[in-house]
Amino acid sequence: MVTAAELLAVAAFSDGKYAQAFPSFGSERMGAPVMAFCRIDDTTIRTRDAVTCPDVVIVQDATLLHQVDLFAGLTLRGFVLINSTRSLNALHLEEFLSALPVGHVCAFPASDLGLKYLKRPLANAPLLGGFAALTGLIRLASVESAIRQRFPGEIGEANVASVREAYDHVTALTAEQQGILRR
Amino acid sequence: MSTERIKFYQTGTFTAGNRLLDEATRTVQSRVDRTNSLNSGHRACQGCGEALGARYALDAAMRASRNQLIAVNATGCLEVFSSPYPESSWQIPWMHSLFGNAPAVASGVAAALRAKGRDEVTVIAQGGDGATVDIGFGCLSGMFERNDDVLYFCYDNEAYMNTGIQRSGSTPPFARTNTTQAVADHPGNPVGTGKNVPRIAMAHGIPYVATASVADLHDLERKVTTAIGVQGARYLHIHVPCPLGWGSDPAHTMKVARLAVESGLFPLFEAECGTVVRSTPIRRKVPVERYLELQTRFKHLLGPPQDTNAIAAIQAIADANIVTYGLWG
């Protein structure tokens, strides 16, 4: 998760934006619930306070959905990206998030993509691809370069592949949502 | 022939020098050109065993290292009596930092020398038993475990003398100190306490560990010289009587140390990579009483009435050492 936030910042950086990424520091053991934050702006970011009103929430572990109020302070035009094999319906979120603009909410099996390309259920890269597709705040190319920077060689390429599929996947899903709406 | 003859020399090889011996078999201390690493004018008590032990060890180290040596000193008597502003007794590059960190400071000196490619310089760390077996023990163990290129001298006078004779982890059983007083049913230092740092040093598997005594100069200098020739962490535990703390006559410093060795209470041995490889045989065995009776810290045992159990217990320790280290020549 922390890595995801960092990669996001790097991607934004290569987009020429200013970014600030930081984890919420628990004495984390592997697998324990974690939060990480990322600020992206067109000017220097000076503030250091915690992100209390996010514009985007990425949920890597859907099992947390009903334990903690993950969406507290989410802005009205905010985005939500969830890593799950289940649909928003199945997750009982459709109504809960209905206030958000159409196409701002999306659930997709990022871990499966990780499994597919990286042989391990790593959701980070796919989620970043999803983020780019869902929000359009950063360019897909930037995400790819950030990933290549961090993981040179094969692993990097495998990640990139997962990013691309995720990107297409999410683009399709949101398009579909808008389609539904048009009808 | 000449080696055969030495036995017949007036004094064998046991004195410091003797004009009848060839240069090579005389001690560094007998040389006119010895360093006197710890020079005159220091403020040690009369007959101080530690002052003597330090000069013995460092002069030998200076000679063996061709005067390329840096010494780090823990807080304690040795430091206080040798370096009060504005006068220092040290003739060698010397540094004092704290009570508990001499081994680490020495590791730092060694690291700096390595960084600067000055591998010819030997690094010495030294301290009393308090600094070594107690407060500095963590740093000592770290220096050992990293096998840093440091030779450590522990001058063991078996209590905190600088602060006025308090019990240390090296204080022998039954000994009286100001924190193990000779009162109540079990006077003196409790039996079954204390630690044997030479053995612990050996457990680190470092290349060289040895014990020595100011009473056997030839043996001590040989061990220092051997240690200088070895790379990595080395430990030399030197027995140095303290007239003040032991309640012995300043003139008896050597005698007391000698009796500790001859009784078997302070075994002289060498270990390489965790195994004892040599021990120095006892020349003229004596019962522990000969040792105890010269020190008021054991007065309460000698009575009257004599604490025969205690003395038997101490004798048992000596006898065990004699067996363990094969001290019969």
Added chain:
Amino acid sequence: MDHKPFAITLDPGSSLANHTGNWRTMRPVYADHLPPCNQACPAGENIQAWLYHAEEGAYEQAWQQLMQDNPMPAIHGRVCYHPCESACNRGHLDEAVSIHAVERFLGDQAIAQGWRVACAPRTGKHVLVIGAGPGGLSTAYHLARMGHQVTIHEAGAQAGGMMRYGIPKYRLPREIVDAEVARIQSMGVTIKLNSRVDDLEATMAEGRFDGAFLALGAHLARRIEIPGFDAKRVLDAVTFLRDIEGAARPKLGRRVAIYGGGNTAIDVARSVERLGMEPVIIIYRRDVGHAPAFASEITEAEEEGVRFQWLRRIAQGDASTLTVEEMALDEQGKPQATGRFETIEADSVILALGQRADTGFLRRVSGLRVREDGTIEVDETMMTGCPGIFAGGDMVPGEQSVTVATGQGKKAARHIDAYLRGTTYSKPEGHGPATFDHLNTWYYSDADASKQPLLNLVRRRSSFDEIVGGLDADNALLEARRCLSCGNCFNCDNCYAVCPDNAVIKLGSGKRYEFNYDYCKGCGLCAEECPCGAIDMVKEVT
């Protein structure tokens, strides 16, 4: 490093500014204490000193040191009963240093190498010495060294006195005596043989002597009557020994009894053995424990087959037997008659009951007092009642032995010299004895004494060859090195090494040490760790 941090960083060795000497209440001082060997030597030899040179293999130096006190080392190395060795501190450790063996080695070396002693410039004084025995020769030697002219008058045909006529060849080969006497003569000492002095004053006047030393020795044997025993078959030891020294072989018969328990009796018995007689019997009134003869002599005699009849008194005799009475010792160890008698076969008896000096002719000399037993009274300077006339050796009261005589010779020479110069001689003050408790023996390694070779029994019983052999150079060196150097620094460097305050200054190898009282705190470690006890701790004068 000119801007060193203030106070926390200091210059090396700057503590030299701090003189810790003022802590001192006791101060160490180097002292040369009197070693027990020196103290015990009747000839007053500085044994520790000459051994010190011998330890280094500097034998001539050692011999020269020895010759300061004793002109006849080769002889003394053989015949002296070495009280020095009984006193030797090493005896407490393992075995006494075999001093006499080293002394003999040096003496023999000197003879072989022809070493010489230097003499002081002539003084023009002339001294008469009567008697060329050990006492006379010793005095003459020392006076000659001091630059005086000496003439010895000897009644006998050869010089040596009791060394020649009292001690058998097998203990003291005559060529040794000749060599050491010759060396003394070579120093300008004149010896007139066969010239008996009957009128001292006349001889003095005629030779214009400035002083005289009388060392006639004791050549008159004590005799007793043995009732019923033919007096012609009763000889005395002195005569017997003098006779066998010459070609004469006295008629003794097959079975010889010797009467007496002293060393002379043993000498006689062993000589008789060598003349091929039947088992010789020594008869003595007291038991072996009370016999004046040395135990070693008795054992050697027994080895050679001499038999002893202890606690017996010769009562009477007849043609071929002696009747002896059994004695018993009372509380005082005096023999008392028991009334029990027995007889032993004997063809002849040799009396070894002691000797006295023939000093009758001196009674005429004014002021000179002759005692009952024939000995002459002398004061502490060895001078008789008559000014300028000194006396020593067996003819003055006291123990009678070659070494004692030699020692007295030296003593007399010093006083005669003083007398001739019109001064007085006084012995220099010493530092007191170096007793065993002065030593720190831990530093000495064990080393057994080197044994001198002994002649095998057959040759011993059949010839007058010397019994005891000498040490070779190696043994002598090792033996010398067994010396503990009691009370005298031998440069072992201990004090220099054990001083916690570096307050001992080493003056260079072999040059001893000095204390640096600026820093010495007076702890006393140096004194305690000095192996030979050559450092004293004395109260600081405040």
Added chain:
Amino acid sequence: MNVQMEGSQAVAEILACCRPEVIAAYPISPQTHIVERLSAKVARGEIGRCQFVNVESEFAALSVLIGASASGARTYTATSSQGLLFMAEAVYNAAGLGLPIVMTIANRAVGAPINIWNDHSDSMALRDAGWIQLFAEHNQEAIDLHIQAFRLAEALSCPVMVCMDGYVLTHASEPVDLPDAAHVDAYLPPYQPVQLLDPNDPVSIGAMVGPDAFAEVKYLAHHQHLRALDLIPELTQAFEQHFHRQSGGLCSPYRMEGADIAVIAMGSVIGTIKDVVDELRRASIPVGCIKIGCYRPFPMLQLRGLLEGVSRVIVVEKDLAVGVGGIVSADVQRTLSGRQIPVHTVIAGLGGRSISTSSLKQMILEARAERLTEPYFLDLNKTVIEQELARRRDIRRAGPVAEHILRTMNVMGTKVS
């Protein structure tokens, strides 16, 4: 070179350019990332013959550097919180011996209760040990301060702590400009020790000093710190000329022109405060802020100058002198002695509590309205405090406070709220 990078990694990168010869390391969060990266760089031989010593404690870490520095080596270590306190004795010793060691403090709270998050309690605990203490506002400044720190330390023979907020900076990924080694070399000359353990020129270092000279030794240490107050501006100026960017310095004002209220703080919270200042200025409230970049020595003169014409001062500090209140504010008060203006102490961000723009804004307005309690604890949960105090009144043996508070709040350990 501009990069987006985690603070710790950036610091490690710049340290490599400073060419340390001995690095000692003992793990403690949140400092660990720095030395981890350095160990790799040393192993790869990217820092010459530099020795990386894995020690058994922070006490040993600094002790190793004491020996190495006295032997003429440029030395570095990093620590936090309990780690700094565990080496406390050596911290005083290094300063007393005048050894120019540079140490990064990844600022973290000091337990108990054990807490790994950021505040300034650790470096505050050792503010009087004789070390120079520099505080970084953001990661760019953090790396720049390290370059300056070596030059400063070696010029004065005085050790320097570079303090950067734990996690907030050490673990934050931000854009930074990393100068290259050659560029750093040109600014930072090789170390020339004033005292040295050298077999060819022996000295005794670390003498015992008695009443006759101890005060003088201490005065001279003080004097060195006063010299630092002159030297630091020179160094930062030289730095600006060389690297073309402002960084470090004793204290720097932000929008103080015409300011009536000055908010003073140290470290990363400055950024947040600047945002608040902008916002309030938009609402035409005349507030400005001053960053203290060098806390020891304390730049009284400079601060006093910046506070001319201000009528109210608010000191926001991430520490607490229990039983007293502010620590930095006490220094500020001393600075303003003689001037009759209110100096508010605001204790904020203890143990990692986030300092929000809203709370800060609110606090400033309250202060302006004279409604601040002294000292003022930002975002203190009053209900919990009252409950706990009440509980103590009732039950005599109340048990551990912290756990009980957590229980009543049922806060999730990993949640930032």
